[in-house]
Amino acid sequence: MELTMNRIILGVILFCGLNGGLLAQSGELCQGAYFTEKQGAEFLEAETYQDLATWEHKSQQIRDRILKGLELSTLPPRPSSKAIIHGKMILDGYSVEKVILETLPGFYLTGNLYRPLKQLESYAGILAPHGHGQNPTGRYMEQTQKRCAALAKMGAVVLAWDMIGHGDSQQCQHKIPKAAKLQTINSLRALDFLESLPGIDKQRIGMTGESGGGTQTFLLAALDDRIKVSVPCVMVSAYFFGGCVCESGMPIHKAAGFQTNNVQIAALAAPRPMLLISDGGDWTKNTAEVEFPYILSIYSLYGQARLLENVHLPHEKHDYGPSKRKAMYVFMAKTLGLNLQAVQNSQGEMDESSIRVLSPEALSVFDNQHRLPAHALQGDAAVMGVL
Template identity: 45%
Template structure:
C-alpha cells in the first residue's frame, strides 16, 4: 500500500511539473501568454509581410506578456503595442521596413508635437495669459536647474592670453571661473578699426566633433568680428579644455544641464561687463546642442536681445543628450517643449534655421505658426523668422551662416556692404581658421590651469552644493 501511495505521489508530482513546464513553454493564460520577443518579431514579419531590423543584443532575454493579444491590423499598431512595455521603440524606414530602436524619451511623433502646440495656443488667448505662463515657466526652469545655488556675479577676473591680429579683428583666448574651481575656456573675437560701443554675440558650440575648434565655428566668430560684432566662443562641458578638469563622459550627465547653463550665464556676465560692448545689442547663436543653449539662455535672461538657434528647435524633439533634458525642466508648467521655450524670447528678434534631414524638417508647418501666434500677441509677428533649407543637413554650414549674418546685420544695424562679394553673399575669405592649439587658454599641456581648479565630477558636485 505504501509503495502504491509513493508511486501515486511521485507520478502526480511529475505530471504537475510537466504541466508547469508546458505552461512556461506554451503561451497560455497561466503565464500571461508570454513569448520571447525575438519570436514575436519573427511572427510579426510573417503576419504583416514586413522586414524588421534590430540589434539582437537589444532583444536578448526580453519577453512579451500577452503577446498574441497585442496584434493589430497594421504593422505600426502591432509594433507600438508589442514594444510599449519594453525599453524599446521603432522607426518606419519605408512602406515595408521597420527598425526596432532603444526607447528615446526625448523624441515624440510630429503629430504629437503639433497637438501639444495647438493645446498650448488654446491655453493663452491674451498677452496677459501668455506672460503669466512664461513667467511661471521661467521660475520653474530656474528652480529645476538649480540656478538659485550659484553666485550672483562672476567669482574672479577673467584669464586672458595675448591678442592675435588678423584682417579686421583680433583673437584672444580667455577663461572664467564659472563655479568655485570650475573654469570655462573660450576665445574672444574683437573687431578692429571701429569706434563707439559694439554689439556682441555669444557662440556656444553644439555636439559636433572638435567643438569650438571646428573650422565652421571659427569662421562664424571671425566673420561676426569683421562685421563689427564682438563674438565669444566657449567650450561645452566635456569638450576642449574642459577635459583638463572633467571626463568626456561627464558631458552626458544630468547635472551637466545645470553646469552648461551656468557657464553660458557666466559668459554673458563677462561680455555684458566689457566696456566696449553695447549692452542693448547682445545676441546668441548656436547649432544643435548650441541651439538648445541659445533658446534656454534667451528664455531666462533678457540681457539677450536677439537669438539665432540653428537646427534644433522642435516641438517633438527635446534634445538627445542628458545635458539638454536630464534635469527634467521640460516637465515645468505641466509639460513644455523646446518650441514653447523658444517662444519665451518674444518679442525680441529671433531667427530659427531648420533643415530637411533632422527633427527640424517640419518646423515651417508645425512650429513656426505657433511662434508667429505668440509673437502676434505682442503685435510683432515680423520679429520671428525662419530660414528652412530642405536639402541641407544637421550642421552650421555656409547657407545657415549667411542667413544668420544677414539677420544680425539687420537687427544690430551694421554696415556690411564692403564685406559682401559680387553675388551679394558675405565673404568669409578674410577669416582665418587657426590651429587648435592656438585657441588654448591654458597652454599646450594645461600648465596654466589655476591651482584651485577642481578635478573630477565628484568635486564638481561639491561645488554646486
C-alpha cells in the same frame, strides 16, 4: 531623409552616452524624441493662446519650471576672480584672444574672444555656444571659427566657449548628471563677462549656436532678457527635446501636472528679435509648418510678428553650414546694426575667404604661462560637489 535624421539622432546618443536610448524615458525627464511628430504638433495645437495676459502667465510657469528643474531658482554668487585674456592674434579685420573665466568656485570656462580691428564708438556683443560635433570639436570647428570671425569683421565682439568636456574644458566629462545646470551657469557668466568688456553696447547683445548650442541659445534667451537677439540654429522642435544630458538631463520640461516643450521655451524670447534656422535633415524638418507658426502666434500677441523669422533649408542637413551662416549674418546685421558688407564680395555675395581657420593648438587657452589654477576642481565628483 528619414535615414539621415535617424543617423544624426543615433550619433548624439552615442556621443553623450545616454544608455538605453532616447526613447527610454523615466520620471520627469523628457529626452530626445519624447513625443512623436504627431504628438508634438497636437501638443502645440492644444496650447494656443488668444490673449497676452494668459500667455504671460503660462510663460512665467515655464520659466519657473526651467529654473527649478536646473536648480537655479537662486543663482550661485559670481566668483570674484578676474577673467584672464591673453594670446592676442591679429588677423584680417579681426583679432582672436584666449579667455579663462571662473564661473563657479574652482570651475573655469575656456574659450576665444573675437574682436573687430576697426575702432567703433560701441560694439555689439554676441555669444556663440557650439553644439556636439566630430573632431575637431566645438569652438575649434571650421563652422564655429568662421561665424565668429565673420561677425567680428562685421563689428561685433564675439565669445565662443567650450561645452564641458570639450576642447580645453576637461575638468569633468561632458555627460555628468547636472551638465545642463553647469552649462547654463557658464552661459550666464559668459554673458556677464561679455557685457563687462569696454565699449560693449548692452542694448545690442545677441546669441547664436547650432544643435546643442541652439539649446543653450534659447534657454538663455528664455531666462535672461539681456539677450536682445537670438538665432537658435537647427534645434527648435515640437517633438525632439534634445538628445544629450546637457540639454534634457534635468527636469526642465515636465513636473506633476505640467508639461512644456522646446517650442514654448523658445517662444519666451518674444517680443525680442529671433531667427529660427531649420533644415530637412533633422528634427527641425517641420519648422515652417509647425514650430514657426506657433511661435509667430505668440509674437503676434505682442504685436511684433515682424521680429520673428524662419529660414528653412529643406535640402540641407544638421550643421551650421554656409547658407545657414549667411541667413544669420543678414539677420544679425539688421537687428544689431552690423556691417554686412564686411563679409560680402563686390557682387554682394557672402565671402568668408579672408577668414583663417586656426588649429586647436593655436586656439588653446593653456600654455606654459597660463595653466589651470591649482585650486581648480578635478573630476566628475568634485564638479558635481559644487553643483
